[in-house]
Amino acid sequence: MSRLDRITSNPGICHGQPVIRGMRYPVENLLELLASGMNIDEIIEDYPDLEHDDLLAALEFGALAAGQRRVVPLNAA
Helix, strand or coil, rough: CCCHHHEECCCCCCCHHHHHHHCCEHHHHHHHHCCCCCHHHHHHHHCCCCCCHHHHHHHHHHHHHHHHCCCCCCCCC
């Protein structure tokens, strides 16, 4: 089951970077937190606007990007 519908892009939010559900949480930053060793529960504790599936969506997005597939959020302007 894909969670990529949680990733959005809008030129007016974070300069068009892929973000979670239109909020100002860039996917890149969430991946950096995960890579630093934080787990999903710790991130949600620090950022209560986020949901478990948001972090899984960020991981899915990162996995697709790492596989050199072009990843474009569905609602990209």
